[in-house]
Amino acid sequence: MRVVSIVGMAGAGKSEVAGVFEENGFTRIRFGDITDAEIEKKGLELTEENERYIRELLRQEHGMAAYARLNLPRIGLALGRSDVVIDGLYSWEEYDLLKRHYGEGFRVVAVWASPGARYLRLSTRRERPLTLEEAAGRDRAEIEEVNKGGPIAMADFTIINESSLENLREETERVISRLR
Secondary structure, three states: OEEEEEEEEOOOOOHHHHHHHHOOEEEEEEEEEHHHHHHHHHOOOHHHHHHHHHHHHHHHOOOOHHHHHHHHHHHHHHHOOOOOEEEOOOOOOHHHHHHHHHHEEEEEEEEEHHHHHHHHHHHHHOOOOOOOOHHHHHHHHHHOOOOHHHHHOOOOEEOOOOOHHHHHHHHHHHHHHHHH
């Protein structure tokens, strides 16, 4: 069994790619589910500001590898049934923990899109739309505070998402076939 993590900046298409993996028999684990659950538990509104607050709080409590560490039980349980795709690897520390834990069974797929393409997608998405300022602020935080650049740089595969959804799906299918 293998663990494949999808990484990329907000709006790059990570969830779309993870969905294609799921359609191909992988069990999807979305790291952001932990943030959403904490927001709900604390009775907060689902906003970019509250999401950032919770992400920072969890990292203060559990370290920069918080999301990987907190999801290890879910990943382990899912691996008993199928390969796993992680939707939303965030930090270098999470990458490092998962790489040490799963060794050669761990692969990373980066999804890349230009800031202009990503910001447009983020402003028009149905769930949790972001303004230009929020999207740019999230980019800065993910690069400067969360160490997201490392996992993107160390990816085993990179998918460029600058055109159609159909093209993104085709590129994802190619990566899946290479992983098998």
